[in-house]
Amino acid sequence: MRTERLTLRPYQEDDLDDFYACRSQPEVYRYLYADSPDRAAAEEIIAKKMTQDELTEEGQWLVLAVYWPEAGRVVGDVVLKWLSEEHRQGEIGYVFNPEFHGKGLAREASEVMLKIGFEDLGLHRIIAQCDPRNEPSWRLMERLGMRREAHFRHFEIFKGEWGDLYTYAMLAEEYRGAAS
Numbered sequence: 001m002r003t004e005r006l007t008l009r010p011y012q013e014d015d016l017d018d019f020y021a022c023r024s025q026p027e028v029y030r031y032l033y034a035d036s037p038d039r040a041a042a043e044e045i046i047a048k049k050m051t052q053d054e055l056t057e058e059g060q061w062l063v064l065a066v067y068w069p070e071a072g073r074v075v076g077d078v079v080l081k082w083l084s085e086e087h088r089q090g091e092i093g094y095v096f097n098p099e100f101h102g103k104g105l106a107r108e109a110s111e112v113m114l115k116i117g118f119e120d121l122g123l124h125r126i127i128a129q130c131d132p133r134n135e136p137s138w139r140l141m142e143r144l145g146m147r148r149e150a151h152f153r154h155f156e157i158f159k160g161e162w163g164d165l166y167t168y169a170m171l172a173e174e175y176r177g178a179a180s
């Protein structure tokens, strides 16, 4: 898939250097449910992501590596989880190498996941969630046109302390409204 600046496609083995360059930075994992992997673990993670290349049933994740030709690098990835077939629900997520933050690339790639979710999969509602302290993440949700629906306080113990959770969402009709 192409956007103005980006190519989105499933991960491939030779993306490991770019993937590790991103994932080896502890700051990237500050608000993710894991810690920064070593190279061997990164290789295992990317092998799994390579298999997450389509959505055929609910519960699956579609993972697309985001390649930026201008840099000649994979600069991050975006995901779409098919949460429910019956209720036509999905969830998006994104992780970008800090070297490439602040350029609108995550937004450009995330818009593709909304498009796939609403237009190809026929979803009715797509959510995104983050820790309220992860301001770059919820600001991106707002730039995408998503609405903050919930602020759960002390939702879970996250990295050893009580963590809050924001839930943002967008309905298909809002997506269509924004596009027209």
Ligand SMILES: CC(C)(COP(=O)(O)OP(=O)(O)OC[C@H]1O[C@@H](n2cnc3c(N)ncnc32)[C@H](O)[C@@H]1OP(=O)(O)O)[C@@H](O)C(=O)NCCC(=O)NCCS
Pocket (backbone or CB within 6 Å): 027, 028, 029, 031, 032, 094, 095, 096, 097, 100, 101, 102, 103, 104, 105, 106, 107, 108, 129, 130, 131, 134, 136, 137, 140, 143
């Ligand atoms: C969340 C994350 C993907 C956001 O990345 P980002 O680069 O801030 O997001 P965008 O692609 O929307 O870029 C927006 C910024 O680019 C700027 N920008 C520059 N050129 C732009 C362009 N051509 N188009 C749009 N925005 C542009 C915007 O002004 C904005 O800057 P600001 O934040 O200073 O206002 C990133 O912080 C990240 O990967 N974090 C680590 C992993 C993580 O926490 N993931 C989320 C878990 S819930």
